[in-house]
Amino acid sequence: MVIQSSSPVQKEVILINPCISNFFLEIAFGAKTGNPLPHSLLILAALTPKEYKVQFINHKLFWTADDFCEGALVGITCLTMMVSKAYELADSFRAAGSKVVLGGPHVNALPEEALEHADSVVVGEAESVWGRVIDDFEKGRLQKVYRGEPLDDFFSPTFDYLMSLDPAVLRRTGMHIDRGCKYNCDFCSRVSDKLRFIKIEQVVELVRRAATAPFFGLRQPPLVFIADNIFSKPAYAKELFRALAPLKIRWGANASIDIGFDEEALRLAKESGCQAFLIGFETIHPEAYRKTSLAQVRSADDYRKAIRNINAHRIKITGSFIIGLDQYTHLDYLKLLLFLVRARLWFSILTILTPVPGSALFTRLKAEGRIFSFDWSRYNFLNCVFKPKNVSVFSVYAWFVLIRFVSMFFSPWMLFFMAGLFLSQNLGLWLGHGLARMFR
Ligand code: B12
Structure with missing residues (x-):
């Protein structure tokens, strides 16, 4: 899924939730969870200055050479099961001339490994450091490691952004509370x-x-x-x-x-x-x-x-x-x-x-x-x-x-639920994907 927000200015931040490294599991997990956009990416978007165009890329399965642009700041969130794909994407964006920042639970645990594929890593929570990352990107002096502190009021800086989102997006991503x-x-x-x-x-x-x-x-x-x-x-x-x-x-x-x-x-x-x-x-x-x-x-x-x-x-x-x-x-x-x-x-x-x-x-x-x-x-x-x-x-x-x-x-709802989810989501996903590609 690719969601784009319109802005006349061309400074660009691309925020990516990669797909799972195994294709069949990606389809199965998608059917099970519906692949909601992770809150980490919504938070980064909320903390990004308004003059930036923000593009979300969520579980995109097929990438072409044209997708890897130059000059953008690319942020990728990394769970362990997705990190191989994240590294692959990071390498391609860097080769194309963009700067890549990695974060998330896997990077938090193994920042040195992540740095082999990124210009910078954020260790810890992003709220206290993302503004500095953007500033350093603009000035061409990105540091290797940014350490984020867990803020007591971690939510207020993102609240207005979330309230401005389409209610359907808000509903699909869920309500973050703690x-x-x-x-x-x-x-x-x-x-x-x-x-x-x-x-x-x-x-x-x-x-x-x-x-x-x-x-x-x-x-x-x-x-x-x-x-x-x-x-x-x-x-x-x-x-x-x-x-x-x-x-x-x-x-x-x-x-x-x-x-x-x-x-x-x-x-x-x-x-x-x-x-x-x-x-x-x-x-x-x-x-x-x-x-x-x-x-x-x-x-x-x-x-x-x-x-x-x-x-x-x-x-x-x-x-x-x-x-x-x-x-x-x-x-x-x-x-x-x-x-x-x-x-x-x-x-x-x-x-x-x-x-x-x-x-x-x-x-x-x-x-x-x-x-x-x-x-x-x-x-x-x-x-x-x-x-x-x-x-x-x-x-x-x-x-x-x-x-x-x-x-x-012995859990009849499980059969019913899985069959229903699998059919509805995969049909929707494949149809949507096919149509999006046809009209691109
Ligand atoms: C909610 C949740 C889910 C939801 C996701 C809903 C959604 N809308 O995102 C659902 C139920 C779908 C889910 C599924 C799974 N989850 Co889950 N989930 C969580 C949970 C409880 C909260 C995640 C969250 O939203 N946190 C709030 C956000 C804001 O925190 P964050 O992601 O850490 O992001 C912050 C920083 O890490 C950093 N950051 C993160 N990314 C980036 C990127 C950049 C560029 C930067 C700069 C910073 C940055 O900044 C953010 C803001 O401070 C966590 C536990 C936890 N507390 O983290 C487990 C957790 C993330 N899940 C986990 C797992 C294992 C899974 C599953 C694989 C479980 C399974 N067996 O099915 C699946 C994966 C499915 C998939 N396709 O992704 C593990 C991941 C472990 C790992 N190292 O990979 C966790 C950490 C729990 C655990 N047991 O350890 N999950």
């Missing part, structure tokens, strides 16, 4: 852990605006809150739910399992239009993570209690589980399979443990000599790139396929 996380799971690699929230009045204004987007005369689909965990700070979450209630929207968000034990939070969430939570259960051994090991959660049975409580408020649950954790033996995989069969989840997500650079897991497994592939294009959560502790790599794949396949039949 930064950081109160947990510190070893497999996670966010850029900053410092927990901060957007002012509730700002969230409400954005939601109001997004709610005005037309949706083919139909009722709008639920709005997604882009949060690591909407229940990071229960007091904030409850205040937000109260403020959302009068807006009569429907919404969904990531949440942690502790919300399942807070009756007031569940009631307020439902009254404010909550339809579903995505909960990272990760493992049937709750003691493995602070996020899942609570006074109320000592075993997989306690998970079931939380699931029942949430379902009792007519809120659906998508449960996310990881295959390949060190604690798992064959018996545990069997228990996980049985858990998913009995859990009555609306939808379940299963991924293979992946030690992304920047995570504590990456540092530990690397030090233990257990990572056998550093080919980042394989870091897509469907490959096992390390030697598991108690079972073989083959067993990890075998359990992954078996559990995924069997659990699918």
